Structure formats: C-alpha cells, structure tokens
Amino acid sequence: MNKIEAIIKPFKLDEVKDALNKIGVNGMTINEVKGFGRQRGHKEIYRGAEYQVDFVPKVKIDVVVDSALVNEVVEAISKSANTGKIGDGKIFVLPVAEAVRIRTGETGKSAI
Amino acid sequence: MNKIEAIIKPFKLDEVKDALNKIGVNGMTINEVKGFGRQRGHKEIYRGAEYQVDFVPKVKIDVVVDSALVNEVVEAISKSANTGKIGDGKIFVLPVAEAVRIRTGETGKSAI
Amino acid sequence: MNKIEAIIKPFKLDEVKDALNKIGVNGMTINEVKGFGRQRGHKEIYRGAEYQVDFVPKVKIDVVVDSALVNEVVEAISKSANTGKIGDGKIFVLPVAEAVRIRTGETGKSAI
Amino acid sequence: MKTFIISGLLILISAVGAWADDKIPTVLSNKEAIALVQTHADYVWTLVAAALVFFMQAGFAMVEAGFTRAKNAINIMMKNLMDFSMGSIAFWAVGFGLMFGVSKAGWFGTSGFFLSDFTPGGDPWVLAFWMFQVVFAATAATIVSGAMAERTKFSGYLIYSFFISALIYPVFGSWAWGGLYKGGGWLEHLGFIDFAGSTVVHSVGGWAALAGAIVLGPRLGKYGKDGKVRPILGHNMPLAALGVFILWLGWFGFNPGSTTAANKDIAMIFVNTNLAAAAGCVLAMFTSWMKFGKPEVGMSLNGALAGLVAITSPCATVTPMSAIIIGAAAGVIVVLAVLFFDRIRIDDPVGAISVHGVCGAWGTLAAGIFNIGGTSLKIIGVQLLGIGACFLWVFPSAFLLFKLIDVTIGLRVSPEEELEGLDFAEHGGNAYPDFEISHAGGVGTPEGHGFLKTKPASEKMLGKPVEQT
Amino acid sequence: MKTFIISGLLILISAVGAWADDKIPTVLSNKEAIALVQTHADYVWTLVAAALVFFMQAGFAMVEAGFTRAKNAINIMMKNLMDFSMGSIAFWAVGFGLMFGVSKAGWFGTSGFFLSDFTPGGDPWVLAFWMFQVVFAATAATIVSGAMAERTKFSGYLIYSFFISALIYPVFGSWAWGGLYKGGGWLEHLGFIDFAGSTVVHSVGGWAALAGAIVLGPRLGKYGKDGKVRPILGHNMPLAALGVFILWLGWFGFNPGSTTAANKDIAMIFVNTNLAAAAGCVLAMFTSWMKFGKPEVGMSLNGALAGLVAITSPCATVTPMSAIIIGAAAGVIVVLAVLFFDRIRIDDPVGAISVHGVCGAWGTLAAGIFNIGGTSLKIIGVQLLGIGACFLWVFPSAFLLFKLIDVTIGLRVSPEEELEGLDFAEHGGNAYPDFEISHAGGVGTPEGHGFLKTKPASEKMLGKPVEQT
Amino acid sequence: MKTFIISGLLILISAVGAWADDKIPTVLSNKEAIALVQTHADYVWTLVAAALVFFMQAGFAMVEAGFTRAKNAINIMMKNLMDFSMGSIAFWAVGFGLMFGVSKAGWFGTSGFFLSDFTPGGDPWVLAFWMFQVVFAATAATIVSGAMAERTKFSGYLIYSFFISALIYPVFGSWAWGGLYKGGGWLEHLGFIDFAGSTVVHSVGGWAALAGAIVLGPRLGKYGKDGKVRPILGHNMPLAALGVFILWLGWFGFNPGSTTAANKDIAMIFVNTNLAAAAGCVLAMFTSWMKFGKPEVGMSLNGALAGLVAITSPCATVTPMSAIIIGAAAGVIVVLAVLFFDRIRIDDPVGAISVHGVCGAWGTLAAGIFNIGGTSLKIIGVQLLGIGACFLWVFPSAFLLFKLIDVTIGLRVSPEEELEGLDFAEHGGNAYPDFEISHAGGVGTPEGHGFLKTKPASEKMLGKPVEQT
Numbered sequence A, B, C: 001m002n003k004i005e006a007i008i009k010p011f012k013l014d015e016v017k018d019a020l021n022k023i024g025v026n027g028m029t030i031n032e033v034k035g036f037g038r039q040r041g042h043k044e045i046y047r048g049a050e051y052q053v054d055f056v057p058k059v060k061i062d063v064v065v066d067s068a069l070v071n072e073v074v075e076a077i078s079k080s081a082n083t084g085k086i087g088d089g090k091i092f093v094l095p096v097a098e099a100v101r102i103r104t105g106e107t108g109k110s111a112i
Numbered sequence D, E, F: 001m002k003t004f005i006i007s008g009l010l011i012l013i014s015a016v017g018a019w020a021d022d023k024i025p026t027v028l029s030n031k032e033a034i035a036l037v038q039t040h041a042d043y044v045w046t047l048v049a050a051a052l053v054f055f056m057q058a059g060f061a062m063v064e065a066g067f068t069r070a071k072n073a074i075n076i077m078m079k080n081l082m083d084f085s086m087g088s089i090a091f092w093a094v095g096f097g098l099m100f101g102v103s104k105a106g107w108f109g110t111s112g113f114f115l116s117d118f119t120p121g122g123d124p125w126v127l128a129f130w131m132f133q134v135v136f137a138a139t140a141a142t143i144v145s146g147a148m149a150e151r152t153k154f155s156g157y158l159i160y161s162f163f164i165s166a167l168i169y170p171v172f173g174s175w176a177w178g179g180l181y182k183g184g185g186w187l188e189h190l191g192f193i194d195f196a197g198s199t200v201v202h203s204v205g206g207w208a209a210l211a212g213a214i215v216l217g218p219r220l221g222k223y224g225k226d227g228k229v230r231p232i233l234g235h236n237m238p239l240a241a242l243g244v245f246i247l248w249l250g251w252f253g254f255n256p257g258s259t260t261a262a263n264k265d266i267a268m269i270f271v272n273t274n275l276a277a278a279a280g281c282v283l284a285m286f287t288s289w290m291k292f293g294k295p296e297v298g299m300s301l302n303g304a305l306a307g308l309v310a311i312t313s314p315c316a317t318v319t320p321m322s323a324i325i326i327g328a329a330a331g332v333i334v335v336l337a338v339l340f341f342d343r344i345r346i347d348d349p350v351g352a353i354s355v356h357g358v359c360g361a362w363g364t365l366a367a368g369i370f371n372i373g374g375t376s377l378k379i380i381g382v383q384l385l386g387i388g389a390c391f392l393w394v395f396p397s398a399f400l401l402f403k404l405i406d407v408t409i410g411l412r413v414s415p416e417e418e419l420e421g422l423d424f425a426e427h428g429g430n431a432y433p434d435f436e437i438s439h440a441g442g443v444g445t446p447e448g449h450g451f452l453k454t455k456p457a458s459e460k461m462l463g464k465p466v467e468q469t
C-alpha cells in the first residue's frame, strides 16, 4: 500500500475529491496547511505599515491506496488539481507497511 | 522505527491517549483533520436552504515508535478508539528511517 | 527522496525557515499541531476552577528533499530549532517513493 | 390706587425670592417659559432618539458581517462606515435641501443646502431636525450594502453611497415628508400615511438594494444549474444576533422619535414597535420550523427586523393588537420572500430586499388597513399609490445609477478578487489574522463550507444543494 | 366689582381646561400646562429607561454566549431572542394583568389582560408603564437561560419561557409591586422595600434558574468523581465582557428608571448603581486573585453584575457610601457562591444563580440594613419575609414546571446531541463556519479544552481537575 | 363683598379640577414650578448623557481588543474594567474633591472628598454632576491602556490607573473646569475654551499614554533594525469597528451632555460632533488610500475618532461648516501622527497618542481659530497656553509615576510572558479556547502573522517589513 500526500490549492479540493471518487477512491483525510515555495504570498497593510505574507494557504489530501492504484490516483489528482499556474502543488508517494480499520480490525487492502 | 498515523473520532482522543500512556508511549502529535469516507456528514440549514456537509471532523494522531512496539501500539489504539460504529477511523503504519531529538541531538530509538 | 517531518516550537518557525532557505531548500509545508511529550502544558483557571492543559502548541514542518540532502537538512533544522530546553521537538525522516509537481507533471528530484 | 398696591406687592415679592430673576413674572411670561421648557424637552427627546437611530449603523454592520464570510468582514465595516460618513456630508450639502427645502411643485426642495437655514444666534431647531433626518438618510443608504455584500467594488460603492443620500432618498422623501419642514410633497398632500418611514426609508433602501443585487448578479457559486441554491454561510451568528438587538434598540428612537416632540404619543409607538418586532420574530421562527424542520436562526433574526420595518409606518396610528398582527404577518412574509428571491436567483446575502423592501411595502399598506381612525378604499388607494411611486422612482433610478457605475469605473470585483476575498483585494487587510480559517471544500480564502468553484455554474460541490420546496 | 367679574371670567376660562395658544392664559391654565410638561418629561424618561433595559437582552445574550462553547452559540441566541419575543406576547396577554390588575386579596391581579386598560384616545400612561414593565419581565426570564445553557431542549425551553413571563414572575410581582398600578399585594402592604427588583426580578430569575439547573443536571463531563470540577471553558471572553458593559449601561435604565418619573431622585440612584457595580467588580477581582493566585476575568465580570443586582433593591434608599459597601460585599459573595454551587455539583455555566439569586437576596436584605431612614428589626424582618416568600413561591413552582416539561416533551437533549452541540442538533446550523474549531482532547464538536468523555463520570481527561479549596 | 369674592374664587378653583392640589397656584408658585420642571429636564439629560459616556468604556475595550492580538484579549478586558471600576472609587474618594472642590489658589480643590457635599435630603445636583464627571475621568484613564497594551504588568497598571483618576486628571481638570462647581482654576480665569475636554480629557489621556509607551518600550518584535516597522496585526476588525460605532454614540453624550442642562444649545453640538466625525473618517480613509494604495480600515476607524476628539473642545462654539474643516484636518493629522510615532519607534498598538493626544491638541487650538464669536491672538494664545500646560503637567507626572512603578513592582512583563501572552501569564486564562489559533511564522501563542523572534531586534521574519515613506 502507499500513502499519497497531495498539497493543492484550496479551491481545487472539490474537483480533486470528485476525480478521486470517479476512480473509486472514496476515503481520504484533508488538512489545512500553509505552503512555502515558488508561489509567494502577498503584501498586506495594517495601520499604515506594509508587510509581506510569505505563506500561501493550501489544502493537504492524504489518501492511502493499494500500490496497484497509485499511478491512477496520482494521475487523477494531478489532472484535477492542475491550473498550470505556479503554486499548483505537489504529490508525494510514501510507502505504507500496514493499514487497519479500527471498527472491524480488518487489515491490509480491505481496510481502506 | 515506524510512524503510526491513527485517524480517530475526536471524542476518543483522551481514551486513546490514555491507552498509549499505559503501554509507555508518552510522546505523540495530534492534529485536527477533516475526514471523508463511509461515514457521511450531516445536513444543515442556512436561511432556508438545506445543504449537505460531507466531511466529518476527525483527529489524527502521529506517534513514532520502535518497530518492536508497532503491534502493541496498533492494538492499543484500535481497542481504545473502537466504538463499532462506522467512522471509527483507520490506522496506517509507515516506515521511518531516522528520528532526532532536537534538544539533545540524540538519534534513533533514544530520540523518541 | 525523503520526507523530513520536524515538530518544533512555534516561535522557532522563522529561524528554521531561514536556515532551510540558506541551504537552498525553499519549499515546505507547515501545519499547526498539538504536542504531547515530556514538556507539559500549563495550569489555567476558569471561573474559579483550576485545570491542566496537557498539550503544547507546536508547528510541524514537512519538507521533501533528495536523499542526498537529508543529513544537511536535519542538521540545519536541529541547529536552528534548538533552545536546549525540553520541548524543542523531533525530526523524523521518512522514505518517499515518488514526487510529482502538479503544474508541470515533472517527477522525481526535479519536482521538488 | 389698587393697581399701585398690586404692583407694589409684586415688586416686594419678587424682591424676596432668591429664585427670582430680574424680570417680574407675569401670566404671559410664565406661559412663554412653559413653552420654552416644553421646547427643551422636545430637543432632548429628538436628539436622544437621533443618537439611538445613529446606533443602528452598528447594528447593520454587525448583522451584515455576521451573515457574510470572514474574508469580507473588513470590506463590510468600511462600507458601513462610509455610508454614514459620506452620507452625512452628502445630506448636509445636498440631500437635506432637496428633501426639506422650499418645494413649489412638490417634487423636490430647492433651499437649505449646506444647512444654510441656520444662522448663528438664530433658532437652532433646523439643526436638531437635520440631526434626526441625517440618521434616517444613512439608514436607507446602509440597507443597500447588505444586498450587495461580498462582490461589490469599493470605489463603485462609494459613488452609489453618495448619490442615494444626496439624491435618490431625498427626492422621494420630499414627496412624503417635505412638509415636516419647509417643503411639501404631492404624496403627503394626498394624505399618504408613513409615520416613521416603512416606505420613505426602508422600501427606498430595499428597492435600491434590489437594483444593486440585479445589476451585480449573484456571488460566485451561489446558484447551481436548475436553480439549485448553494448557501454561502454567514461566519458569525452571535455577531449577527448582537446586530439585531442593536437595531431593535435603535428602533425605539426611529419610531417614537419621529414625533420630534416630547409628548404622550410616544408611549403607544414604543409599545407597537416592540410588539410587532416580537410577533415577527416568533412567527418567523415557527415558519422556519415548519418549512425546514428546525427553528433557524437566520430567519428568526430577519423576522424581528421584518416586524420592525412593517410597524415603522403604522406605529402611531394602529392599536397594539393590530401591531401584533402586522408584525406577525411580516414574520411570515419575510421567510417566504427570502426563499422567493433565492428561487429567482437574486442573491441577497442578508435578506435586505425581503426585510426592508417587501416588509416596508407591507407595513405601509397595513397602515391604511389597520388605521385606528378607520380605513377606506381611498386611504388604502393612497397607500398603494405611495408604495408604487416609491418603487417606480427608486428602482429605475438606482438601476440606472448602478449601470452607469458598472460601465464606467466598474461595480463588481474580478472573480479572482472575489475568491480571494474583498478584505485583501480591496483593503489589503485581514480581519482575523490570529484565527485559523477553514477552507473545507472551498476556495483559497475563508469560505465557510465553501461551495465555490472556478467555474461557478459547475455542479461539483462539497455541499450538495437540496431542491427547495 | 370689575375685578370680580374678570377673575371669575378667568377662572371659568381655565375651568374649560386644556389651554390653547389662542386662549388667554391664566394662572390656572399655566398650572395645568406645567403639569403637562412634567408629564411629558416623565414619559420620555420612563421610555428611554425602558429602551436601556431592553438593551440588557443583548447583554445577557453576549455574556451567556461568551461563557459557553462555540457549538452552542446559536442556541443561546435563539433562547435569548425568544425569551424576549415570546415573553413580550405572554406579558401583554396574561402577565401584566396578573401583576398589575385589580387585586382584591393581594395575591394576583384580575384585570387589564391584553392591555385592555388602554382605549384609543384615553390616557396612554398604561402603555408607557407596560413598556417599562415588560422589559423587566423579560429580564427575569432570560436570567434562567444562562443556568440551563448547553443542554436544554429548545422546545421545552420555549414552554418554560412562556410560563415564567405569564405566570411565575407576575404573581410574585403582584405581591410586591401591584400597587404601582391598579393592584396591591400583601407584601408591599407590609412595607417590603424592593425599589427596582433585586428580589422581584433578579431573585425570581435566580431561583427559577436554580430549579432548572437541578432538574436538568450538570453538563456531560462537568463533574468527575469525588466532586472534582472540570471547567468547561467559555469560548469568547471579549464577547462576555461586552455583555457586561451593556448590562451595566442597561442598569442605568433599570434602577433610576424605576422612578417612572423625571425627578431629582434619579441622581442618587445613578450614583449608587455605579458605585456598587464598581465596588463589586474590584472586590471580586481581588477575591479571585487571593483564591486562585491570579485576577480571573470570569469572576471579575460576575462581580460587576453582582454589585448591580445587589444595589437594585436599595438604590433609592441608601447613601453612596452604603452602596459601595453593598456592592463590595456582593463582589465577595458571588465568588464564594459560584464555588459553592460547583462544589454541590449544581452546574450553572454563567453563574446566574449566584449573581441573580444569591446577590438579589443579599441586596434586598441590605436595603433593610442600610436604609437611609434608619433601620429596625421590623424592617429587616419584612425584608427577610419577602426574600423567603420569593424563594418559596418561585423555586417550587419552577421546579414543578420543569419536571412537567421533562416528563412530557422532555427538557434535556440526548447525550449525542449534547456532544454534537445544540447549534446543529436543535437548529441545524453552525455559528462559526469559517473558523477552524479545536477539539483538543474533546468531543466531535467545538469543545474548548474539552473535558467530555463517552462516559461522563469517567476520570480520564485531558485537563486534570484540581481539588478546590 | 370681598370675602364673597374670595370664597367664590376658592369654590370655583377647587371645582375646576383634578389637577388642583390643595395650594392655590399663583404667578410666583407657577414660576417656581416651571423652574422645577426645567431642573428635572436638566437632571434627565445630564444623566442620560452620562450613561452614553459610560458606554464609551465598552467602545474603548472593543477597539483596543480588536487592534491587538488574541492572546492578550482577556488582559485588555480586565484593564478596561478596572480603569472604570477602580477609577470610580478613586474619583469618589479623592479625584472629585481635587477637581471641583473649593480652590483658593486655583491649582486644585480641597473640599468635597467622598462626595461629602451631598447630605441626604439636600440638593442632589452634586450627585448628578459627579456622575457626569466620573465617566469623563474614566475616559481619560482608559485611553492610556491602549497605548500600553500587550506588554504591561497588570498589577503595575492598576497602580497607574488609580493615580490618573485620583490625581493627574483631576488636578489639570481643576485648572480648566473647577469653576463648573465649587472650584475655579487659573486657566479658566484666563478664558481657556475647552467645552467638552479635547484637552482636559483627551490630551490628558494621550500624553499619559505617551509617557507610558516610552517608559515601557515597544512590544517584542515591533521594530527591526533601521527603524523598520513590523506590523503586529489586530486580531478582530469587526470588534474594532463595533467599538468605534459605540464610541461615536457615546460622544453624543460626551459633547452635548457637557451643557449639563436641557437647552437648545445641544442641537448644534450634536450636529458639529457628527459632521466632524464623518469628515475625519472620510479624510483618513482617503489619506490612507493615497499613502498605501488601498483604503485601510485601521486608519479609517482612527479617523472617525480623531474627528470626534478634535471637535470635543470647539463643539459648542463653531459653525457646522467649521466642524467639518476641523474634523477633516484631524483625519489627515491622525494618519500622519500614527506613522510619525511608528517612525520614532514609540509603539502605540491602537494609536491612542495620535488620536487623543495630538488631535486633542489640534481641537483645542481649533476652538480658538474657528471661534464663532471671532478669534484673536489673545484667544489663540490662551488656547496654546492651555495645550502647553496640559503637556507640561501630564507628561512629566505620568512619566515619573510609570518610572516609579517600574523600579518598584515593575511595569512590564518578562519577554517569556509577553510571548506566551498576557491572558495566560497574568490571568491564567484563554480568551478563545474553542478556536484554532494560528502561529504562522510566530511565537508559541496567538500571533496573527507573527513577526516576533527570540531576539526581537533580529531581522529574520516571515513578514518582510517595507520601508515607510
């Protein structure tokens, strides 16, 4: 199994989610994060002082799938999250040794 | 070493934490996340329009332990987090190559 | 490639970020988390009742780099995040199988 | 001889009392003194009421901010501040003269600009009266900002804000209320009843809001295909509720203060105002309960305001029992109206059109129907005429104004700016920097349960809309 | 002879009555005119004061929301809205008649329901008086919602809210205040002093709150084994503080307004009200500092309210110096009372029982002890009798009412709904959708530092409670 | 015959009416009665105005909390509560006597401590007057807390708060206003114009704030090398805006109430107050727009306050047109002043020094320049003398006071406590426990976009400061 971590632009979340649903991935965990990278934050003003906000709000999607599905999932995410503009984000694939469904105790593929 | 990521129901956090303490695991990092899966969100109303909230609030627990302890930890979590109802969550086990305690620079088992 | 997860004291974030920039790492993802460990939370009072807050606010930094850079990165983080006091945090190194830049579809090192 | 004695007596007496000022009091001087004390009471009451009405600006700001998203909170504060600040200047320079200046034809006033009717040392009543009227003008102006929230360009809004206080509001006002000062309008000559302004203030604001919402179009993502409605959640309900309580308080200046005199009439006006608001709130809650299965807070809050708007016109000329009926009806009407405007895809984030436009019209009609002195087809006819005249003047002129702004400097921000949020895009700020903002299923800025897409019309969304019945 | 005729004439003219400008003024017509101006001043003052007291509803809503969890904020707004809205209707229909109607036996009034004492054209004083009284009735009602927060079923609460405004409050009120209008109660006949209602309003609310908190039981997770207390944190301290400032402001209507007349007495009442509040706030802060090692905000805020409640009864009949003493004592009492009720496991999220019940009783007693005209065992005896009578009427009747609601439609939500939060469970809403909510160690809904468990009594928790001393 | 006439008179009179009390009215008794009714109106107006001014405390608390960080919100509520509560006690015991007591030399009063001028049964005017004055004293005190926010030790602050209300404010006040009661100061004898206290209240607060900010030094991380400014963001803009609306409302008591009489003068004072605030708000917005490229909310809010502070002194003695000019100038001045104090590294989180100190001085000068009765070098000279005297008394004495506190119990918290936040460090609490707090680039406590470092002076930061022009 593998864990796919995708860091995307927040307003792309719905599309990515739908893309994953289409290929049969219904479970995922999402998380609000702050990104630093090529895409810069913006300037803001407060009571007369200007300042630079470096981070950009991003959403991180964690999805664990059977290794066989990894390419398909990566594919689906990169397609749906792509705007072609800087800051689209990254997808990282990590190995997963084991998975357990707490409710049933099932392990392995059947757990996800 | 391994990293155990457990996604649980928020109100189970205290119990899981206590269960981990019991088996000698005192360090962990927790994180508020939003989950998608079999368990669905609920309907809400706002000024006359009804809508579906798909995600469910969850808490993610990261705990890194020596590989020898993994089974025990997974055991402890799945027991304490279990309610038998849909949405109890998942436990994922990931390999960890190295760990460092920033304060002392210790590495490996002694770092965690 | 590897993913380095560093859990640090929030007010150290800027320094760590600068240290990473210095060694040429400009991309990272940060996240607000709550930590449990040796460093304890503090006592608070509310309308006459005193209570213990166990968790400590922490910031988690995820940075994915080429394996060759791992030591340098770990080094940079532990130096810049260190105060010598309990609660400085941990650094975990995880293997990463693949990385993709969504915008370009680049994979591997060039994606990060 | 007698006279001597008497006058002698008076002199002695007046010499006695420490209280006595040099003048010897007479029946006539006392009569004047009494009138003066009454005048002082009138000033105090009128100005205290004006202060309460001013405070409604805070109420509008809180309601509007509470019912919209965190990413636009600064913009809403700025609009409300400017509605009142620029509006005060505009009404001082132009509006007051148009509304209350000498009006030959009865269509608008032509004197008293820049408060020129006041001369130092002269009778300051014009100042007390202006103070009471300026807070009314600002109320009409600020009503509109709610319906145009979360997508209007700030610079364009400022232009609009100036013109409603300087032109649109005063002209209609002169038709119905000009006679309260030096003017005299055709509508009031027909016997139009609008004691505190269900039509003059609230419908004017409501119909201008309607024009604004139509010209702007809905917020990105508000409506899906097939008229499906995607709620865009307000970000702070306690703030919205605080706003309603503040508005309710302000209405105790708005309605009874419209006597601009300290007299016994204010008692019934207070009671009617309160009972109508209470009835509107209760009925709106039960209506929402029946329609949606739960007592919904947004509708309940709108219901209280609906009752207040509706009783504004009849407050001085109906019985408390009638006030309850009028308010209760408004509570039901406002719920249906909010759903109606959503169904015809007019996006009004706070329900301003329903609360002020529709319920303002209802209240004005009710003033005729429930008139304590009895009603007649003629009375009702005149009320309907006033309601119609208001719509026919305000809607087209506001529509034109917004269109003109749109084609010149622009009325709406770009989609990117709207997604980013007006606080950053228009004001370079952040209303809540210490708080983690949730984007769940939303866009790159505070979003509530976010339903926005890059392609607004797209059907993909996190929150599945449910067909309304 | 001439003089006779003339004076006779004048007298006759004035006998005709209400002077008009065209009439020749006379000494008598002037006297009537003076009385009329004074009456106008009385109306203005009474109604402005009523507006200030109305605003206290906003204060209660903010304090209560601030001292409870984000997941219940909508529910609290709804309860406070309905306390006032349904309460206004109930007091109009039933309450006012019971409290101020003609009362033969002195136990309750039997006339004036539906404001039937007012006839168009007749003396509107009954309306001004009703307006001032209805805001008092609503105050008593809304006090209770604080103690019952975060676990009460909304439908059950509505029933209660109706009955306290329609029955429980008015009946006791008729005993002490009926004589202010057409009634006359046994308690006032004994000389009971309760100028603005430490007992009539606040203790009534406080003892009803006590009954409600007992019948409901504590919130899930509030108390551990061995009486350990687990604080459930209020989610918004600035909101709570704003509420206290609003309440303090409202009290400047509550106490001085109780003269229902524009006269010089209001000066001392203002000063006493302010000094007692200040002293209560300062003393509560220092008490919390001594007991907990830090000056605690919740207690300081309660302390100001405690001082205000305590001075409500004696405000018109004690010296400023006494007011400071009364307020200071209340500031200490309220801290001890809050700790006491926690120790006996009566869960009052906002401290309503301590602030309004206990300090209301203290203030009523203090009115006897510090009476500016001197005190006596008899005076103090009557005060104690009134305090006792209030408890003996309110607590049992409220207890019964809550029990009846509990066994019929139910008074408390299910544990699941309580964990989920009343905003969703009861109103299908979300008070703060744009903000990330923290569940640290808590339940699946906004939780502050969350101390809840699936098994409430369980000892496992994130925040370890500390035995109180 | 005569007797017949008289008795006839009596019969007729008593026959006349319900209104008649046993005394036979006379021209003289009527004159007294008229004076009494006017007195009642004066009491009502003065005390209603006092209530509005009291409410400004809530406004200050909200503005200050909104403009600072979430981690210090409780501390700010506590300081504002105590400014008013301890201030009330201090002014009752000492301040009032110093300010308004009999003053031989014209430097300070020496009678009337502990409200000893009031005797039960005696004339209560001293109480009404005290009530109006105590809210002014508390205003001066609370101004300071804004400039000292986020780093001041609570215990040290309490000491300061007591002394400004008991000593610093009253002494200067006695110079300018002592004659309003029993005193008489050298400044008023020279003809110094400060109707409602631009100098007496606002500059006093502003210069004390300046002293406090200097003694404390800037907040950690506020200034980088080379005078670079690192904004520390306010955490809640809607709260700050609400505060400004509340202050604006309160000013309708502050300025017109300063007549302490119900008369026609209040009309022009209302109008001037409102127009100056509006002009200040508009001009500050446009100034910020020009300087920063966007209309900035913080400056716009400060602008409204600047206009209000500036018009406080001249409100009764300038034309509405002048009021607009005075307010507009204040709107520009305040923006420049805020930037100036940042440039000289005096850290004033809310802009209190600029708004109250600088604009207070401007308003006092303007009262001389725009004087409706004409101006002269002498008039302007006296105004300047008053402005200077205020600074020379307040700044040194406050500076000394703060230094004394600093060297004894300490004025500033430790860097650790400052990073942790005063809410926890000083009060053991948490203002927003249910909300996830963002530390992005910040310290271990709520931080907004956090610019703090362990080494404050360090250049490393998340938000790169931009050189100001």
Ligand SMILES: Nc1ncnc2c1ncn2[C@@H]1O[C@H](COP(=O)(O)OP(=O)(O)O)[C@@H](O)[C@H]1O
Pocket: A007, A034, A035, A036, A037, A038, A039, A040, A056, A058, A085, A086, A087, A088, A089, A090, C026, C027, C028, C029, C030, C062, C063, C064, C065, C101, C102, C103, C112
């Ligand atoms: N090396 C990295 N490790 C972890 N996260 C990264 C890394 N580089 C970038 N990111 C994340 O990806 C986001 C997008 O990257 P960025 O360089 O801004 O644009 P692009 O995706 O076009 O390369 C960043 O905001 C950050 O959250």
Ligand SMILES: Nc1ncnc2c1ncn2[C@@H]1O[C@H](COP(=O)(O)OP(=O)(O)O)[C@@H](O)[C@H]1O
Pocket: A026, A027, A028, A029, A030, A062, A063, A064, A065, A101, A102, A103, A112, B007, B034, B035, B036, B037, B038, B039, B040, B056, B058, B085, B086, B087, B088, B089, B090
């Ligand atoms: N494939 C997955 N990858 C990552 N997280 C998942 C995955 N599937 C489920 N989850 C997480 O686990 C939670 C519970 O899963 P769900 O299917 O709702 O119930 P159950 O745990 O009973 O299977 C989800 O809310 C989500 O946060």
Ligand SMILES: Nc1ncnc2c1ncn2[C@@H]1O[C@H](COP(=O)(O)OP(=O)(O)O)[C@@H](O)[C@H]1O
Pocket: B026, B027, B028, B029, B030, B062, B063, B064, B065, B101, B102, B103, B112, C007, C034, C035, C036, C037, C038, C039, C040, C056, C058, C085, C086, C087, C088, C089, C090
């Ligand atoms: N085994 C672990 N797994 C995951 N996170 C951990 C673990 N142990 C500690 N942490 C994280 O590291 C932080 C610091 O650890 P702590 O024991 O408090 O101090 P130190 O870093 O000095 O050992 C904790 O707050 C927690 O967030």
